[in-house]
Amino acid sequence: MNETMSCGSNRKSGPGIxxxxxxxxxxxxxxxxxxxxxxxxxxxxxxxxxxxxxxxGMDPRxxxxxxxxxxxxxxxxxxxxxxIGFLVMNxxxxxxxxxPVTWKLFSHIPSPDKSRVFxxxxxxxxxxxxxxxxxxxxRIERFLRKxxxxxxxxxxxxxxxxxxxxxxxxxFGVYLVHLSILLILAGALxxxxxxxxxxxxxxxxxKTDKILTRGNRQQKKLGFDIxxxxxxxxxxxxxMPKEYKSELTFIVNGKEVEKGTxxxxxxxxxxxxxxxxxxxxxxxxxxxxxxALANGKSFSFYVSLKDHVHLPDNGAELHLEDIRENIAGIxxxxxxxxxxxxxxxxSFWIFKNPGLAKSRLPxxxxxxxxxxxxxxxPYTFFLEGVNTVCYTGLQVSKDxxxxxxxxxxxxxxxxxxxxxxxxxxxxWVRAENHKGGIRLSVAGMANxxxxxxxxxxxxxxxxxxxxx
Amino acid sequence: xxxxxxxxxxxxxxxxxxxxxxxxxxxTFVYFTGFxxxxxxxxxxKKAFGTAATLVSLAGLVAHSIGIVLRWTxxxxxxxxxxxxxxxxxxxxxxSWAVTFFYLVVEWRTKNRVIGTFVIPISFLALAYASFSxxxxxxxxxxxxxxxxxxxxxxxxxxxxxxxAFALSFGLSIxxxxxxxxxxxxxxxxxxxxxxxxxxxxxxxxxxxxIGFLMLTLGIxxxxxxxxxxxxxxxxxxxxxxxSLITWLIYASVIHVRVARGWEGKRTAVLCIxxxxxxxxxYFGVNYLAGLHSYAKS
Numbered sequence: 001m002n003e004t005m006s007c008g009s010n011r012k013s014g015p016g017i018x019x020x021x022x023x024x025x026x027x028x029x030x031x032x033x034x035x036x037x038x039x040x041x042x043x044x045x046x047x048x049x050x051x052x053x054x055x056x057g058m059d060p061r062x063x064x065x066x067x068x069x070x071x072x073x074x075x076x077x078x079x080x081x082x083x084i085g086f087l088v089m090n091x092x093x094x095x096x097x098x099x100p101v102t103w104k105l106f107s108h109i110p111s112p113d114k115s116r117v118f119x120x121x122x123x124x125x126x127x128x129x130x131x132x133x134x135x136x137x138x139r140i141e142r143f144l145r146k147x148x149x150x151x152x153x154x155x156x157x158x159x160x161x162x163x164x165x166x167x168x169x170x171x172f173g174v175y176l177v178h179l180s181i182l183l184i185l186a187g188a189l190x191x192x193x194x195x196x197x198x199x200x201x202x203x204x205x206x207k208t209d210k211i212l213t214r215g216n217r218q219q220k221k222l223g224f225d226i227x228x229x230x231x232x233x234x235x236x237x238x239x240m241p242k243e244y245k246s247e248l249t250f251i252v253n254g255k256e257v258e259k260g261t262x263x264x265x266x267x268x269x270x271x272x273x274x275x276x277x278x279x280x281x282x283x284x285x286x287x288x289x290x291x292a293l294a295n296g297k298s299f300s301f302y303v304s305l306k307d308h309v310h311l312p313d314n315g316a317e318l319h320l321e322d323i324r325e326n327i328a329g330i331x332x333x334x335x336x337x338x339x340x341x342x343x344x345x346x347s348f349w350i351f352k353n354p355g356l357a358k359s360r361l362p363x364x365x366x367x368x369x370x371x372x373x374x375x376x377x378p379y380t381f382f383l384e385g386v387n388t389v390c391y392t393g394l395q396v397s398k399d400x401x402x403x404x405x406x407x408x409x410x411x412x413x414x415x416x417x418x419x420x421x422x423x424x425x426x427x428w429v430r431a432e433n434h435k436g437g438i439r440l441s442v443a444g445m446a447n448x449x450x451x452x453x454x455x456x457x458x459x460x461x462x463x464x465x466x467x468x
Numbered sequence: 469x470x471x472x473x474x475x476x477x478x479x480x481x482x483x484x485x486x487x488x489x490x491x492x493x494x495x496t497f498v499y500f501t502g503f504x505x506x507x508x509x510x511x512x513x514k515k516a517f518g519t520a521a522t523l524v525s526l527a528g529l530v531a532h533s534i535g536i537v538l539r540w541t542x543x544x545x546x547x548x549x550x551x552x553x554x555x556x557x558x559x560x561x562x563x564s565w566a567v568t569f570f571y572l573v574v575e576w577r578t579k580n581r582v583i584g585t586f587v588i589p590i591s592f593l594a595l596a597y598a599s600f601s602x603x604x605x606x607x608x609x610x611x612x613x614x615x616x617x618x619x620x621x622x623x624x625x626x627x628x629x630x631x632x633a634f635a636l637s638f639g640l641s642i643x644x645x646x647x648x649x650x651x652x653x654x655x656x657x658x659x660x661x662x663x664x665x666x667x668x669x670x671x672x673x674x675x676x677x678x679i680g681f682l683m684l685t686l687g688i689x690x691x692x693x694x695x696x697x698x699x700x701x702x703x704x705x706x707x708x709x710x711x712s713l714i715t716w717l718i719y720a721s722v723i724h725v726r727v728a729r730g731w732e733g734k735r736t737a738v739l740c741i742x743x744x745x746x747x748x749x750x751y752f753g754v755n756y757l758a759g760l761h762s763y764a765k766s
Contacts, residue, residue: 025728029721036717036746043707043757075705188703197701236610243613264613265698276700277613395700405702409689416685420678 022093031087038083042074088185091178099175105447106171110426112154112163117428117443124458129468130437137431137438139468144429147463159432170422171447176415183408191401196220199278201391202228207251211396222273222396225251229259231280231392244277246392262394272398279393284323288334289385290350294378303336311379316340321347323386330357332386338376348375350383423448425456429464440464488539489606491531492561493599498528499568499592506584513658518581522572525588529568532595536561539608548610553624557606560598562624563751564591566632570676574636578672582663586639619694627687627712631747633680634719638744640673641737648734670733673740674726681719688712707757711750718743 021027046054051072055063070077129136137160144151148164198211198220207227210219230247246262250270260268268275286305291298294313303309308319322335330351337347350373351357358366365371374380427444442461446453505521508514539552539561552558568591575581598604611620643663650660663669691709696702703709722739725731 025724026731028724029728029731032717032721032724036714036721039710039714039717042705043710043754047705238610240610241612242610243616265617265694267697267700274700276698278700397700399701402696402702406693409692413682413685413689416682420682 019093019097022089023097024090025094027090028087028094031083031090035083035087038074038080041071045071045074047075048073084185088182091181095175095178102171102175105424106168109152110163111161112152112428113156113161113430114163114428117445118430118441121441121443122454125443125461126439126441127461127465128434128437128439129465131468133433133438136468140429140431140440140464143464143467148427159430162429162431163427164429165424165426167422168424170418170424173415173418173420173422176411177419178415180408180410180412180415183411184405187401187404187406187408189401190404191399195397195399195401197395197397197399200226200394200396201281201283202226202394203283203389203391204228204231205389207249223252224257224271226275226394227251228392231390233280244280244392246277246280246394248275262392272400274397274399276395276397277392278395280391281393282388282390284325284332285387285389286323287387288320288323288383289387290318290334290336291382291384293380293382300384311338314341316376325386327351328360330360332383334383334386336381340376346376348372350381352383352386354382420448423452425453427457427460488535488542489599491535491538492595495528495532495535496592496595496599498524498531499564499588499595502528503585503588503592506581506588509581510585510659510662513662521584521588522575522581525568525584526572528591529565529572532561532565532568536565543608546608548608550611550615551621552608553621554611554615555605555609557598557604559624559628559751560594560604563628563631564594564598566628567591567594567635570629570632570636574672574676580664582643583636583639583672586642587636590635590639614698617694617698619690619697623687623690623694626683626690630680630683630687631751633676633683634715634740634744634747637673637676637680637740640669640676641740641744644669644673644737645734648737666733670736673736677719677722677740677743681716681723684712684716684719688716708750708754711746711754715743715746715750718746 015023045051045066055066055072058066066072070079074080137155141151141153141162144162144164148166150164152163154161196213198213200208200211202208205228207225209222209225211222212218213220227249228246229249230245232243232245234242234245236242244264248260248262248268249256250258250260258270260270262268262275262277264277267277287302289300289302291300292311299312301309303318303320305320305323308317310316311318317339319337319339320334321337324333324335327333327349330353332352333349335347335349337345339345346369348370354373357371361371369375373382423446425444425446427442430441430443432439432441440461442457442464444453444457502521502525505517505524509517509521536552539558543549543552553562567587571584571587571591575584598606644666647660647663647666647669650656650663651666688709691712692702695704695706695709718739722736722743725736725739
């Protein structure tokens with residue numbers, strides 16, 4: 001026998017329109033589907049950082065529409081928050097609306113003598129127990145008490161009735177699930193209000209106390225220094241990366257407080273902030289190797305950033321102003337400026353790959369002295385090399401909402417399990433006087449899994465028989 | 469991914485370790501035979517075909533399991549040593565295994581073979597795609613740093629159990645709609661008459677949905693815990709994450725449809741079909757969008 005779930009929509013004593021709207025399960029279904037559809041949009045349109053390239057190629061009017069609807073950051077948009085807000089209202093109102101019914105189902109004890117449930121039960125649900133009636137009845141009751149705790153009974157002349165139940169707490173499983181959703185959302189909210197997410201690149205050997213936050217791209221001070229002592233990548237024999245490893249030291253007020261090894265999947269924690277191995281790479285260091293060709297003779301020399309060397313012959317000062325890893329897809333380039341003993345300063349870019357520069361740069365640029373490696377006569381300069389240094393890219397985050405989210409997840413899974421797989425089984429046992437013994441019948445009702453209930457009842461009949 | 473000499477080295481090494489892949493590609497044909505037998509049972513109405521279909525599918529499942537275990541041991545022999553759940557090939561193999569396994573459990577519990585006609589082809593197709601598509605790489609490869617986590621096994625197994633349960637729900641929903649149309653129009657044929665009645669199908673479908681939903685929830689939660697330690701955030705709106713959430717929302721609506729009176733039956737079946745389309749998109753389609761789950765592509 002199966003009972004249908006109560007839906008709560010049959011309240012008669014005039015709830016307001018607001019209440020009726022938010023207590024509807026149909027609203028839940030519609031909201032879940034809307035939320036799904038809106039989420040799809042966010043996977044089709046590039047979001048946040050990824051949207052920049054996409055947005056640049058768009059029609060300006062369309063771009064305006066997208067911007068006003070927040071389509072480039074849809075999961076943080078007002079629209080998305082409104083839908084979630086509606087869902088939360090729906091969930092809370094539904095829970096309150098249905099609570100009295102659930103509570104009644106949980107706490108109500110039906111009469112032990114209920115003949116309706118015995119109508120049309122199968123023959124396997126009954127058995128004959130022979131012996132002294134009084135002893136048998138006693139044994140039945142003792143069995144039920146041992147198995148179910150509380151036994152409700154009603155003794156009569158021709159027959160006795162018992163009522164027991166199991167799994168009634170499962171009626172609240174669905175409340176656990178809904179509570180967990182609220183907890184997870186609360187955790188997410190706490191994270192976005194009191195936490196931050198950022199990124200930092202640290203060159204091997206360097207230290208920093210600032211990170212770049214995500215979203216508003218601002219510098220944020222951590223209040224302590226992180227130093228990257230060493231960064232290593234190891235590879236498998238086939239060339240696939242095996243491990244990225246950063247050796248970090250945390251320094252507070254100039255004192256080394258903690259050292260740690262950071263691996264992918266093994267974050268480090270320091271003062272409530274978590275550090276993750278996110279990326280790595282090389283960036284130009286602070287030194288280049290230049291070759292100068294003049295009057296058929298060439299010579300090479302190193303020069304450091306913000307430093308200068310004296311050119312032989314005429315004694316002009318060569319300053320290294322800037323080093324770039326990659327300009328316009330042409331590759332490494334350096335900006336040098338030369339200050340002759342007499343005359344004006346000349347500054348120009350030198351490319352590591354002048355051939356590529358010639359084919360990539362537009363004509364007017366090539367003609368200008370800014371990009372001419374021979375702009376300072378009689379020399380022609382070549383960029384022979386840029387020394388590179390390794391950096392480790394760390395994801396840095398602080399999220400006080402995480403424990404709340406985990407608690408929500410545990411409750412969610414528990415709640416789902418209880419809701420789906422534990423049923424409230426109400427069982428009636430009837431013991432009728434029968435010639436030379438007792439005729440035992442067992443019937444039951446459950447809020448789910450009728451087939452499981454039937455198997456359960458058959459097993460129960462068997463167990464009582466064995467016990468008696 | 470590799471060039472020149474590397475590729476050659478791997479190829480020669482591969483020739484020694486192909487036993488598992490070979491077994492798995494034979495299983496594809498076993499499942500195909502199973503499917504044909506289920507179909508014959510439906511069309512001809514002979515019980516013998518059904519029994520044969522079950523036996524063939526079961527034999528396929530046993531060989532399939534051996535193939536997976538063999539691949540696992542082979543990876544240890546290569547010195548790589550990880551559970552075979554790390555790339556598209558391995559996930560397809562496991563998905564197909566889970567679908568067959570779930571189906572045979574359902575067949576055993578319900579004593580009904582009709583569903584096999586609609587579900588065993590899913591196992592067959594997944595395995596055929598894994599074994600014969602040139603874009604799916606069957607090499608055993610070591611784990612990249614991001615995948616080196618204890619959460620890998622828990623995450624992948626729960627996700628693919630949910631996908632398998634949803635695949636069964638998809639099969640059941642298709643049968644439900646076919647049967648409903650047949651009931652409504654009053655047209656009958658031996659094929660249609662062998663389909664169990666709508667109420668049973670709906671009930672069975674719901675069972676699959678709740679198993680799938682619980683597994684998907686576990687999959688998303690384990691994924692979140694993992695992402696939290698690997699990427700620094702438990703939820704980053706990566707396309708695969710988002711699509712798993714979309715799938716979750718659709719099945720959540722299926723579950724609520726059962727509570728709302730008058731909306732059950734046909735709506736459930738349609739939503740389950742949409743839900744399975746979302747599962748497929750989460751599994752394959754997302755690879756066409758940029759994201760962090762790139763190791764599942766090849």
